[in-house]
Amino acid sequence: MPRGSxxxxxxxxxxxDVSPAGDDGSDARVAAELAARTSYGRLVxxxxxxxxxxxxxxxxxxxxxxxxxxxxxxxxxxxxPEAWLLTVARRHLVDAARHAxxxxxxxxxxxxxxxxxxxxxxxxxVFPDERLKLLFVCAHxxxxxxxxxxxxxxxxxxxxxxxxxxxxxxxxxxxxxxxxRVKARIRDAGIRFEIPARGELPxxxxxxxxxxxxxxxxxxxxxAGADPxxxxxxxxxxxxxxxxxxxxPEEPETHGLLAxxxxxxxxxxxxxxxxxxxxxxxxxDVALWSRPMIGxxxxxxxxxxxxxxxxxxxxxxxxxxxHAERAVTGRTDWEAIAxxxxxxxxxxxxxxxxxxxxxxxxxxxGPDGGxxxxxxxxxxxxxxxxxxxxxxxHLLKRLGRATDAREAYARAIGVSEDMAVRDFLxxxxxxxxxxx
Amino acid sequence: xxxxxxIYEAGADFSARTDERRKDAYWGAYRAYTKALTxxxxxxxxxxxxxxxxxxxxxxxxxxxxxxDGPYAExxxxxxxxxxxxxxxxxxxxDWAARCPGAATGAxxxxxxxxx
Numbered sequence: 200m201p202r203g204s205x206x207x208x209x210x211x212x213x214x215x216d217v218s219p220a221g222d223d224g225s226d227a228r229v230a231a232e233l234a235a236r237t238s239y240g241r242l243v244x245x246x247x248x249x250x251x252x253x254x255x256x257x258x259x260x261x262x263x264x265x266x267x268x269x270x271x272x273x274x275x276x277x278x279x280p281e282a283w284l285l286t287v288a289r290r291h292l293v294d295a296a297r298h299a300x301x302x303x304x305x306x307x308x309x310x311x312x313x314x315x316x317x318x319x320x321x322x323x324x325v326f327p328d329e330r331l332k333l334l335f336v337c338a339h340x341x342x343x344x345x346x347x348x349x350x351x352x353x354x355x356x357x358x359x360x361x362x363x364x365x366x367x368x369x370x371x372x373x374x375x376x377x378x379x380r381v382k383a384r385i386r387d388a389g390i391r392f393e394i395p396a397r398g399e400l401p402x403x404x405x406x407x408x409x410x411x412x413x414x415x416x417x418x419x420x421x422x423a424g425a426d427p428x429x430x431x432x433x434x435x436x437x438x439x440x441x442x443x444x445x446x447x448p449e450e451p452e453t454h455g456l457l458a459x460x461x462x463x464x465x466x467x468x469x470x471x472x473x474x475x476x477x478x479x480x481x482x483x484d485v486a487l488w489s490r491p492m493i494g495x496x497x498x499x500x501x502x503x504x505x506x507x508x509x510x511x512x513x514x515x516x517x518x519x520x521x522h523a524e525r526a527v528t529g530r531t532d533w534e535a536i537a538x539x540x541x542x543x544x545x546x547x548x549x550x551x552x553x554x555x556x557x558x559x560x561x562x563x564x565g566p567d568g569g570x571x572x573x574x575x576x577x578x579x580x581x582x583x584x585x586x587x588x589x590x591x592x593h594l595l596k597r598l599g600r601a602t603d604a605r606e607a608y609a610r611a612i613g614v615s616e617d618m619a620v621r622d623f624l625x626x627x628x629x630x631x632x633x634x635x
Numbered sequence: 636x637x638x639x640x641x642i643y644e645a646g647a648d649f650s651a652r653t654d655e656r657r658k659d660a661y662w663g664a665y666r667a668y669t670k671a672l673t674x675x676x677x678x679x680x681x682x683x684x685x686x687x688x689x690x691x692x693x694x695x696x697x698x699x700x701x702x703x704d705g706p707y708a709e710x711x712x713x714x715x716x717x718x719x720x721x722x723x724x725x726x727x728x729x730d731w732a733a734r735c736p737g738a739a740t741g742a743x744x745x746x747x748x749x750x751x
Contacts, residue, residue: 368729582675583730612664613671618739625663 227271230280238281240355240442244333245326246288248392253336253354254382255295256288263287285326330355331446332392334439338406339390346381347410348417353378355442356435366417366432404447408456408512411439415460433467436460444499454503455513458496462519465492477619485526493523514543518555533562550580554587566594583614589624596627604628637679637721637748638728642737644715649686664736672720677731681718712741719748 239260246256263284277283336342337351349367352358364374384390395403415436440457447453469487472478500516518539525531540556553576561569573581573591581587592607608628615621651657665683672678687706694701706713715737722728725747732738732745 368733369726370729373725583671609663609667609670610674611667613667613669613674614734616733616738618736621664621667621736621739622660625660 227268227276230267230271230276233280238284239357240330240333241326241328242281242285242288243354243357244329244392245285246292247336247354248329248332250292250386251389251392252382252386253333253350254379254386255292257354257357259288259291259295260284262291281326328446329392330442331394334407334443334446335395335403336385336390336392338403338410339385340403340406341388341390342381342384343377346377347406348413349374349378350381351410351439352414352432352435355439358432358435363432366414400450404450404452405511407443408452411436411443412456412460412512414439415463433460433464437464449506451503451506451508452510452512454499455510455516458500458503458516459512459519461492461496461499462516462523465489465496465523471619475619477617477623479623480522481531488523488526490526493526496520497523509542511543511547514539514546518543531562533559537563550576550584551586554581554584554590558590561590561594561597566597570594570598585611585615585620588614589620592624592628636724636728637719638725639746639748640681640718640720640728640732640735641714641744641746642716642718642735642741643710643712643744644737644741645712648715648737648740649713661736668734668736669718671734672718672731677720677722677727679719679721681716683716684714686715687713715741 242260243253243256246259247253250256266287267280267284271277333354334351337354338347342350349360349363352363353360360375360378361371363378364371367374369377394400414432417432417436437457437460440453440460443453444457465488466480466483468489469483469485470478478484496516497520500513500520503513503516518536521532521536521539537556537559540552540559543552544556554573557569557572557576560572569590573587573594576587588607588611592604592611595604595607605628608624612621612624612628615624648661651661654661669678669681690706692703692705692707694703718735720728720731722731725745728745728747732743735743737743
């Protein structure tokens, strides 16, 4: 994979992108990959926190990982691979600063930063984990919302632009440019690497959590129903979620988000039947749900609720927890779910939440009630929202309005990206389709 | 901006058009997609194309006509149809391209049209 200043190759240090160093280099490669996975974000954060130059930090680290692959097979894996990588990366930063020469101001800052880093990073002590600051920078209000998640995935996890672009349905070159621009903005606008003050923390944290959750949902039409083979960036998002709970354990929303993602992930195996057909949540075989993951999600959510600070992600996790109950009780408490959605809508009136609320209402009050809730939604916001049309079609069918239902099914099929979902909707829409 | 969505279909897609068991799903998906484009007000035009074995390719070389049976290039996937849409930007065009039934089985290519 080419690396260069266009930003498309920022992931040079990402394990999957490290080219094989030959048979004799496999140990070194494994060690480099391990170091990459565990310390890539830490090293980027540490270097960038001083220079504010995320791109330069990534470039320097990319070079360091490349150097590791070349040298380690000969000299053996160093005792402290992270320290080795950081030393080499810093040397590259100094070189880069020297080459940049004329760009005096930037270079001077960079040089100071590097010297400072050298003094601070005494390897007898643990070097500070600046990833939380980096996460807050990635989701800073001055950063375009659409760029936050991609930036986070690249800066903290080292994913390359092409992979991120696929997940977000953006052309790889455009994603590369977007990332380059946003990193230049961080550097040039002088966005500070810091943990926001207490008063500002909730709002800023929400942006960080949103960005992580967007990674979980990336490339999915609907998290609850997506193709299990199309994993998107679910694993990466859960990894970031776990990291956040470690970095900010006192904030219950970080735990809420992790619990939510684990609940969704627990059902991955049940979303398709043996022949690959889409299975909606209400008809999933609970035996296929991952009990350990549900158990972990429940423990995390329960612990979070002790803080007595409810939030959007805790509520969303609670809704998924209510669905998970079916594995134990054999039934779904739609009344409880509708209530939770009411609370969620008060906090975050997203289209997704409002459509889901209508679905719950339909179970509690009948299809008329659900349909009334759908009718209340602004038509602009739902015109291409597949779950809206799928639910609308389903409710119209239950009401016996066959013509309207067929039309709504066609609309749902027309805006669906997933072939299995399309087939499911087509079966539902045809006369012989059984009802959910 | 106008974009063209070019749909490259594999042999299985072309045969699905007439296969008794698969044709309803095939045409149903395209009908629904076309309707969604129209309802959203982004549809400019388009056409479905007969399979590539019905294609004839012509080249003029040194004043001579070369006429060849079949498509311009032999490939596993062949142009099966196209849509022209009018949307604000590439992101919106890609969103629509991803919903095209051909994206799930073959490949769809999105190109900005030249301004006319």
